[in-house]
Amino acid sequence: MKHVVDSSAWLEYFAAGPNAAHFREPLKQADRLVVPSITLFEVFKVVHRQLGEDAAIQAIALMKQGREVPLDGSLAIRAAQLSVELKLPMADGIILATARAHRATIWTQDNDFEGLDGVHYFPKKNGRR
Secondary structure (H helix, E strand, O other): OEEEEOHHHHHHHHOOOOOHHHHHHHHHOHHHEEEEHHHHHHHHHHHHHHHOHHHHHHHHHHHOOOEEEOOOHHHHHHHHHHHHHHOOOHHHHHHHHHHHHOOEEEEEOOHHHOOOOOEEEOOOOOOOO
């Protein structure tokens, strides 16, 4: 089984937050990890803002151990369809479309994914992103 770890889960893992343990197992399986390019953007931006560019580069290096999936035209259209159908924000639509295209399970603490098929959702604790 392949795994997509969304941005909120990567950030929780890097911060050793209360939900980090939920995401350890899929992150240890780099050969099964699918990394939507939008998650690279989101994680780099947050880590850079909070900890600086060097920390952001290190975070991205870990993420790139998985298979990076760029956003192409057909994936963008499918993401837009899912976003309209499920009322998802842009990034979540891209993450969901990428996961479905690669038959991967999404690991997340983002409540926009709660209740969707193929998603392991863990509610945020202590208001963390």
